[in-house]
Amino acid sequence: MTAAGLAQRLGIEHPLIQAPMAGSTPPALVAAVSNAGGLGSLGAGYLEPQAILDQAAQIRGLGDRPYAIGLFVLPDDFDVDMTAVAKAREQLDALMAREGLAVRTSLPTRWAPRFSDQFAALCEARPAVASFAFGLIDATQRQELRRREIFLIGTATTVAEARTWVDAGADAVCMQGAEAGGHRGTFLHDPADAMIGLFALLALARRALDIPLIAAGGIMDGAGVLAAEILGASASQLGTAFLTCPECSAAEVWKQDLLEAKEHQVATINSFSGRAARGLRNRFVEALPQALEGLPYPVLNALTAPLRRAAAAARRSDLLSEWCGQAAALVRPQPAAELVARLMYEYRLAKRALAS
Numbered sequence: 503m504t505a506a507g508l509a510q511r512l513g514i515e516h517p518l519i520q521a522p523m524a525g526s527t528p529p530a531l532v533a534a535v536s537n538a539g540g541l542g543s544l545g546a547g548y549l550e551p552q553a554i555l556d557q558a559a560q561i562r563g564l565g566d567r568p569y570a571i572g573l574f575v576l577p578d579d580f581d582v583d584m585t586a587v588a589k590a591r592e593q594l595d596a597l598m599a600r601e602g603l604a605v606r607t608s609l610p611t612r613w614a615p616r617f618s619d620q621f622a623a624l625c626e627a628r629p630a631v632a633s634f635a636f637g638l639i640d641a642t643q644r645q646e647l648r649r650r651e652i653f654l655i656g657t658a659t660t661v662a663e664a665r666t667w668v669d670a671g672a673d674a675v676c677m678q679g680a681e682a683g684g685h686r687g688t689f690l691h692d693p694a695d696a697m698i699g700l701f702a703l704l705a706l707a708r709r710a711l712d713i714p715l716i717a718a719g720g721i722m723d724g725a726g727v728l729a730a731e732i733l734g735a736s737a738s739q740l741g742t743a744f745l746t747c748p749e750c751s752a753a754e755v756w757k758q759d760l761l762e763a764k765e766h767q768v769a770t771i772n773s774f775s776g777r778a779a780r781g782l783r784n785r786f787v788e789a790l791p792q793a794l795e796g797l798p799y800p801v802l803n804a805l806t807a808p809l810r811r812a813a814a815a816a817r818r819s820d821l822l823s824e825w826c827g828q829a830a831a832l833v834r835p836q837p838a839a840e841l842v843a844r845l846m847y848e849y850r851l852a853k854r855a856l857a858s
């Protein structure tokens with residue numbers, strides 16, 4: 503499908519999606535991008551169902567443009583190794599004490615919101631687009647989306663994953679290259695094996711699959727959006743580029759650090775959440791280089807959440823999860839609507855330059 507075709511299908515003007523970024527995409531950001539003609543996405547992976555409904559209502563209150571809600575697909579119930587939890591808490595609390603932060607871990611009432619309840623809230627909110635990472639939705643859930651005419655985007659990090667999304671009835675697949683910031687969407691492979699660069703990934707997926715592709719990973723300007731289109735993508739999904747918008751709720755110290763980020767410091771990190779994610783290697787990561795013994799996502803994520811909040815409040819970016827893609831230093835702090843306009847201006851300029 504052409505970029506114009508997908509934009510038309512989604513009811514947007516530009517082949518540009520602001521990535522769902524759990525914890526960093528408040529309604530003001532989502533609405534600003536959508537109102538500017540892109541597709542704003544609410545990263546709702548950490549939100550309880552009522553918060554999803556509330557934030558969706560806020561987005562609708564700020565404009566009537568199409569927007570997306572993004573969720574992480576997780577099992578509703580899972581076993582937790584409480585011995586490993588106790589050990590991890592000791593390590594984390596000792597680190598906080600050494601670093602002079604008064605905060606300590608505590609046992610949360612729940613490790614993560616229940617996916618099936620989040621999904622029900624998403625259906626009730628009825629955004630134009632629903633996107634999913636970390637796994638597949640089932641046939642009943644697919645039907646629920648179809649009944650409400652919600653466009654389905656699945657996230658894949660390999661062609662094999664993309665194919666399973668095609669089989670699951672996705673309307674488009676977001677191909678997440680190794681460059682991408684934030685959590686890896688990988689669900690069929692060891693994440694270390696699924697670090698495929700976006701150029702390779704798009705070309706492979708284009709040859710193998712007949713479904714609209716969305717490119718994600720390291721795209722920071724309009725030329726990047728055009729490059730992805732030339733390689734077969736119908737739209738580009740940018741996360742890091744939007745992190746320094748004033749509407750984005752990322753901590754100010756995180757935004758500052760992105761400006762100075764060195765690409766060789768942008769690493770794949772397990773230590774904050776128990777799941778591979780790309781971000782800045784810092785003191786926390788150096789102190790706890792491996793995922794704390796046997797603690798998977800979302801358990802470790804829930805344990806470190808209050809520590810990360812305290813680190814942000816104390817402006818301790820060295821103890822904060824500063825997720826970002828490999829081209830983070832190319833961020834351009836400016837209001838989201840201006841960024842969308844700038845990206846599309848650059849896109850048109852690059853297109854003209856190629857044609858001349």
Ligand SMILES: Cc1cc2nc3c(=O)[nH]c(=O)nc-3n(C[C@H](O)[C@H](O)[C@H](O)COP(=O)(O)O)c2cc1C
Pocket residue numbers: 521522523524526545546547572573633634635657678681682683684685718719720721739740741742743825826827828829
């Ligand atoms: C801070 C941050 C949080 C993210 N959270 C999510 C998320 O909640 N859901 C999701 O599907 N992708 C998430 N991603 C990944 C993006 O969808 C996308 O793959 C990535 O941002 C693209 O790479 P880029 O950051 O270099 O633009 C996140 C990325 C970042 C930087």
